[in-house]
Amino acid sequence: MLPDTSRFQIDKKPHDEEMIDVMDGAGRWEINIHDHGLVALVDTMPRLAPAGKTADFAIVQAARVSYGAGTKQVNEDRGLIRYLARHRHTTPFEMVEFKFHHRMPIFIARQWIRHRTANVNEYSARYSVVPDKFYHPPLENVRKQSKTNKQGGEEPMDELTAKDFLAYLDKAEALYGDYQKLMEKGVSRELARIGLPVSVYTEWYWKIDLHNLLHFLSLRMDAHAQSEIRDYATACFALIQPIVPIAAEAFLDYSHSAMHLTRLEIESLRTGQPLATENKRENAEWDAKRLRLGK
Ligand SMILES: Cc1cc2nc3c(=O)[nH]c(=O)nc-3n(C[C@H](O)[C@H](O)[C@H](O)COP(=O)(O)OP(=O)(O)OC[C@H]3O[C@@H](n4cnc5c(N)ncnc54)[C@H](O)[C@@H]3O)c2cc1C
Known part of the structure; x- marks a missing residue:
């Protein structure tokens, strides 16, 4: 039996104030990455903000439900958002959402998909032919x-070995010809694709709320992340920065460019004594932090 929705009357209220499109009326905002990569912002929630404000207003609107209208006089919006970010009161940040279209090599997508809090719909290489596009870094x-x-790479490789590496990629990319030939002979797309290298590009739509996006960015814009995924993450950040500038600034101040101190590190800082552990890695991490602190 179908539900009887006709008994409800929908009351369509006008906005209380003049509203503006936070994406400036554009269909999408795009950034090209590497040779064939793409980070595109397709839509946001909220899409409309009161004139003179940014989508940050949705964070404040949600927070004021819990703190009450009384906070309005005490805190201006920026102060409230920064307070929420410092104290990890995260649910108001979940009221803002972003829908992206990404195109990246499969080895990046594998790292990316570990972030479970997004909604994803990926290109199907069972249904469609994989495009002839491979990530091929410059020398x-x-x-x-x-x-x-x-886990990481650092300085550039000497030119001769770098050329060997790129020749190795050329060979892997040449497998695309075999992929096509085998499909022409009738091999299914779902099997033909499995011989292609992980440098081949895939694409997806990826929707995530601001709280979980900032968690993703804290891990993938970090210096410990592989430089390729860092480029994608930083492009995502560049796209959302003008939409939620206050939250983005708070993220840089309290997360991305901030520093976590362990109990041993605080003790060493307080007493001037060496770190109370022989662990080499922990000591190396403390040396790096002290360098940043100028200590
Ligand atoms: C530099 C770096 C190196 C890495 N190296 C490796 C590696 O060698 N091998 C490897 O396997 N992975 C590796 N990873 C992946 C890493 O272990 C995490 O899987 C990935 O960063 C996702 O983090 P997350 O679970 O916090 O994020 P999300 O999946 O986005 O989850 C966000 C938060 O939601 C909560 N959450 C989500 N799902 C669950 C759940 N099912 N149960 C409980 N809590 C949940 C957690 O609090 C989590 O922090 C690496 C990541 C980085 C950044």
Whole structure:
């Protein structure tokens, strides 16, 4: 039986104030990354903000439900948002949402998809043919294995070896010809694709709220993240910065460019004594923090 919705009357109220489109009336905002990558902002919630305000207003609107209208006189919007960010009162930030269209190589998508709090719909290489697009870094971006970070690369590789690396990528990319030929012979798309390298591009729509986006950005804009995904994350940040400038500034101040101190580090700072552990890595991390602190 169908529900009887005709018994409800929808009362469509006008806005209390003049509203503006936070994306300036554009269909989408795009940033091109690397050779074929894309970070595009497709839509936001809220899409409309009171004239003279930004989408930050939705954070304040939600927060004032819990703190009451009384806070309005005490805190101006910026102060309230910064207070919420410092004290990790995160749910008001979930009232803002962003829908992105991303195109990136599969090895980046694999790291990205570990962030479980987004809604994702990805290109189907079972249904459609994989486009002939591969991530092929420029020579100067071929990095040496880091000596200090087992997961990372750092200085540029010498030119000869960098060229060898790019020739190795050329060979992997040439497999695209076999992929096409095998599909022409009748091999299914879902199987033909499995011989392609992880440098091949995929794409998806990715929707996430601001709180979870900032968590993603804190991990993937960080210096420990692989430089390629860092470029994508930083582009996401560049797109949302003009939409929620106050929250974005608070993120830089209290998360991205801030520093976490352990109990041992606070003790060492207070007493001037070495860190109370022999652990080499912990000591190296403390040295790096002290350098930043000028201590
Ligand atoms: C520099 C770096 C190196 C990494 N190296 C590796 C590696 O070598 N191997 C590897 O496997 N992964 C690696 N990862 C991935 C990492 O372990 C996390 O899986 C990834 O960063 C997602 O983090 P998250 O779970 O906090 O994020 P999200 O999935 O976005 O979740 C956000 C938050 O929601 C909560 N949450 C979400 N889902 C659940 C759940 N099911 N149960 C409980 N809480 C939940 C948690 O509080 C979580 O912090 C690496 C990540 C980084 C940034």
